[in-house]
Amino acid sequence: xTLPPAGVAARNVIEPMLPRPFRVSARRAETADxxxxxxxxxxxxxxxxxxxxxxxxxVFGIGEVPIxxxxxxxxxxxxxxxxxxxxxxTQAIVGLDVGDPIGVRGPYGSGWPVGRAEGRDxxxxxxxxxxxPLRPVLYAVLANRERFGAVSLVYGSRxxxxxxxxxxxxxxxxxxxLEVEVTVDRSDEHWFGDVGMVTGLLPRISFxxxxxxxxLCGPEIMMKVVARELEMRGLAPDDIHVSLxxxxxxxxxxxxxxxxxxxxxxxxxxxxxxxxxxxxxTVTGL
Amino acid sequence: MNLQTLRESxxxxxxxxxxxxxxxxxxxSVVGLKSGEILFEEGGAAxxxxxxxxxxxxxxxxxxxxxxxxxxxxxxxxxxxxxxxxAPHRWNWRARAxxxxxxxAFDAAEVRRRCREDRDLALEVLGVVSAELAARLHRxxxxxxxxxxxx
Numbered sequence: 337x338t339l340p341p342a343g344v345a346a347r348n349v350i351e352p353m354l355p356r357p358f359r360v361s362a363r364r365a366e367t368a369d370x371x372x373x374x375x376x377x378x379x380x381x382x383x384x385x386x387x388x389x390x391x392x393x394x395v396f397g398i399g400e401v402p403i404x405x406x407x408x409x410x411x412x413x414x415x416x417x418x419x420x421x422x423x424x425x426t427q428a429i430v431g432l433d434v435g436d437p438i439g440v441r442g443p444y445g446s447g448w449p450v451g452r453a454e455g456r457d458x459x460x461x462x463x464x465x466x467x468x469p470l471r472p473v474l475y476a477v478l479a480n481r482e483r484f485g486a487v488s489l490v491y492g493s494r495x496x497x498x499x500x501x502x503x504x505x506x507x508x509x510x511x512x513x514l515e516v517e518v519t520v521d522r523s524d525e526h527w528f529g530d531v532g533m534v535t536g537l538l539p540r541i542s543f544x545x546x547x548x549x550x551x552l553c554g555p556e557i558m559m560k561v562v563a564r565e566l567e568m569r570g571l572a573p574d575d576i577h578v579s580l581x582x583x584x585x586x587x588x589x590x591x592x593x594x595x596x597x598x599x600x601x602x603x604x605x606x607x608x609x610x611x612x613x614x615x616x617x618t619v620t621g622l
Numbered sequence: 623m624n625l626q627t628l629r630e631s632x633x634x635x636x637x638x639x640x641x642x643x644x645x646x647x648x649x650x651s652v653v654g655l656k657s658g659e660i661l662f663e664e665g666g667a668a669x670x671x672x673x674x675x676x677x678x679x680x681x682x683x684x685x686x687x688x689x690x691x692x693x694x695x696x697x698x699x700x701x702x703x704x705x706x707x708x709a710p711h712r713w714n715w716r717a718r719a720x721x722x723x724x725x726x727a728f729d730a731a732e733v734r735r736r737c738r739e740d741r742d743l744a745l746e747v748l749g750v751v752s753a754e755l756a757a758r759l760h761r762x763x764x765x766x767x768x769x770x771x772x773x
């Protein structure tokens with residue numbers, strides 16, 4: 337991992353709420369409401385990060401939101417985020433163009449257990465925009481493919497038009513060392529893939545339940561249902577990891593907006609073992 | 623086709639004893655389907671049921687003037703068709719191969735007859751079909767929540 341220069345690190349300690357200036361260097365429309373932005377810093381080196389971490393993205397004059405990093409940890413020079421327009425700030429981010437300035441704080445939070453997954457089978461299950469925070473795991477695993485057992489990605493989307501990273505999905509599917517299953521909730525006449533929920537595809541993928549790490553990212557109900565299904569297939573709850581979101585504001589475990597039971601998700605999460613949160617995921621109001 | 627090879631992926635075949643499996647084998651045949659070929663039509667007699675061996679089968683609802691709507695796809699090991707087990711034994715959906723597909727077809731009338739004679743077998747089959755119904759209902763309920771929609 338590349339450490340930031342002493343000046344940047346010191347500034348983060350002294351002024352943890354001060355964003356670093358970045359600039360959009362590339363923009364790609366993924367779907368009607370989702371874009372992937374590449375950003376590069378104006379003031380020094382890029383951000384070294386662990387897959388699963390997030391940054392706080394600040395659109396000057398509008399506001400700040402937490403967004404998971406969707407780029408490759410092998411290329412920390414370029415910060416990549418995939419953002420869906422769901423509110424005022426994300427709408428502004430989606431509207432950014434190449435050359436536009438943006439503020440970035442972070443990276444923050446816990447990452448996916450990629451190191452723990454070495455020597456084991458890896459099952460990634462993503463739903464909707466949840467593929468974006470899992471993409472860095474795939475980059476990391478594929479960069480050192482020989483260190484892992486069977487690797488599979490199961491991805492569910494609302495419709496074919498909502499699928500993220502279409503070109504990459506085709507490339508990933510063509511690999512012999514990666515099993516990729518994709519399904520949609522609602523098909524159209526041009527769709528020749530699967531239709532149905534992601535859990536329906538789990539019986540098709542190969543993994544040894546006693547030696548598998550699974551990482552789930554998507555709507556909480558989806559993750560809960562998938563985690564239960566994986567448990568039924570023999571995975572230990574400690575080997576199932578989920579990424580949770582709450583209303584993160586400060587990202588430094590100070591404001592408490594992202595409190596989820598005893599955890600501050602900005603610091604203790606967003607990635608947590610399912611065993612740690614399974615009971616809480618059934619509590620209304622948390 | 624030797625049904626033993628399908629046993630691992632098929633919840634129905636996995637439940638059967640060797641004797642029961644031999645009976646199922648005696649009323650089965652392998653069917654190869656080209657992509658787009660129709661396995662059964664909505665409203666038709668459910669006198670055969672299937673287990674996917676290779677490929678995929680889509681369950682579709684049709685409507686005049688509209689493209690068929692696929693509501694679910696079934697893959698290797700999955701049971702295609704549940705209506706064969708319940709009166710009036712009529713298909714509620716159309717089933718069509720999505721890509722080149724191989725299925726094993728079973729004579730549903732023979733299996734029902736055997737179930738009437740052998741209550742243990744009937745209970746096993748009922749258990750599997752009910753579990754499949756419950757799983758499909760569960761998934762359908764989750765799909766109805768439209769979880770991937772923008773908040």
